[in-house]
Amino acid sequence: xxxxxxxxxxxxxxxxxxxxxxxxxxxxxxxxxxxxxxxxxxxxxxxxxxxxxxxxxxxxxxxxxxxxxxxxxxxxxxxxxxxxxxxxxxxxxxxxxxxxxxxxxxxxxxxxxxxxxxxxxxxxxxxxxxxxxxxxxxxxxxxxxxxxxxxxxxxxxxxxxxxxxxxxxxxxxxxxxxxxxxxxxxxxxxxxxxxxxxxxxxxxxxxxxxxxxxxxxxxxxxxxxxxxxxxxxxxxxxxxxxxx
Amino acid sequence: xxxxxxxxxxxxxxxxxxxxxxxxxxxxxxxxxxxxxxxxxxxxxxxxxxxxxxxxxxxxxxxxxxxxxxxxxxx
Numbered sequence: 001x002x003x004x005x006x007x008x009x010x011x012x013x014x015x016x017x018x019x020x021x022x023x024x025x026x027x028x029x030x031x032x033x034x035x036x037x038x039x040x041x042x043x044x045x046x047x048x049x050x051x052x053x054x055x056x057x058x059x060x061x062x063x064x065x066x067x068x069x070x071x072x073x074x075x076x077x078x079x080x081x082x083x084x085x086x087x088x089x090x091x092x093x094x095x096x097x098x099x100x101x102x103x104x105x106x107x108x109x110x111x112x113x114x115x116x117x118x119x120x121x122x123x124x125x126x127x128x129x130x131x132x133x134x135x136x137x138x139x140x141x142x143x144x145x146x147x148x149x150x151x152x153x154x155x156x157x158x159x160x161x162x163x164x165x166x167x168x169x170x171x172x173x174x175x176x177x178x179x180x181x182x183x184x185x186x187x188x189x190x191x192x193x194x195x196x197x198x199x200x201x202x203x204x205x206x207x208x209x210x211x212x213x214x215x216x217x218x219x220x221x222x223x224x225x226x227x228x229x230x231x232x233x234x235x236x237x238x239x240x241x242x243x244x
Numbered sequence: 245x246x247x248x249x250x251x252x253x254x255x256x257x258x259x260x261x262x263x264x265x266x267x268x269x270x271x272x273x274x275x276x277x278x279x280x281x282x283x284x285x286x287x288x289x290x291x292x293x294x295x296x297x298x299x300x301x302x303x304x305x306x307x308x309x310x311x312x313x314x315x316x317x318x319x
Contacts, residue, residue, distance in 0.1 A: 099309045
């Protein structure tokens with residue numbers, strides 16, 4: 001299982017994403033100017049300030065050569081995870097619905113947030129259910145699967161000033177109907193004013209997922225939470241499951 | 245020819261930057277101000293003005309959340 005982690009001028013969280021992915025499989029950085037995805041089984045579009053957030057966050061990165069390949073890869077069903085700026089890039093590239101707007105609180109906010117897993121049966125959350133630690137460790141008695149029976153909560157840091165999720169009424173309705181809202185800020189945690197408390201969404205096909213908080217910063221006890229690891233583990237399970 | 249593109253947030257979407265400026269003005273003694281919105285200005289020289297609209301749709305604006313207005317020199 002190999003992750004390809006994109007790197008744009010101005011990205012700053014690609015190295016943490018690389019290290020997080022390496023806890024789960026192989027991972028390699030993919031430079032924005034190169035079209036070659038180097039055989040990656042899944043792509044991570046990392047956080048940061050690609051192209052300085054000039055014009056709009058993600059507006060320029062979406063047209064980079066590597067993103068042309070990622071758009072094709074996603075069209076063929078490949079798994080793509082967008083974190084923070086990566087989420088912005090995926091929305092600008094129209095791989096995900098909606099847009100990210102300035103935080104309603106008008107502040108760059110950096111804090112731990114609690115996220116409710118609204119859809120547990122996705123390629124990005126299948127390992128995030130109840131016995132999360134067991135799933136993450138690949139315990140043989142715990143298989144990946146739905147957590148629709150119960151809700152789980154992930155404790156993950158958010159750090160952004162432009163993360164208010166917006167989509168128009170018709171899009172939101174369609175997204176709810178198709179189970180595309182994957183993560184929501186738990187009650188009281190929505191500091192940026194995202195509509196419907198949306199923190200993470202997937203596309204209709206289910207292979208592209210974006211979230212504003214940073215799972216790559218929650219993979220080691222050293223930073224207080226390992227809840228982010230399950231997102232990477234889920235992706236590995238989805239890729240390996242698809243191979244069977 | 246010279247062109248200017250004015251990009252503004254779509255009506256009906258929360259504009260906290262506009263609201264912050266609107267709140268700041270009375271503190272400086274300016275009363276009777278409403279409907280403040282913050283947008284972006286792009287100025288450019290173009291050879292083919294018909295390209296401006298596709299430029300806006302594709303890059304300069306995010307049509308999902310922004311409206312744009314193209315102003316050509318002399319208008």
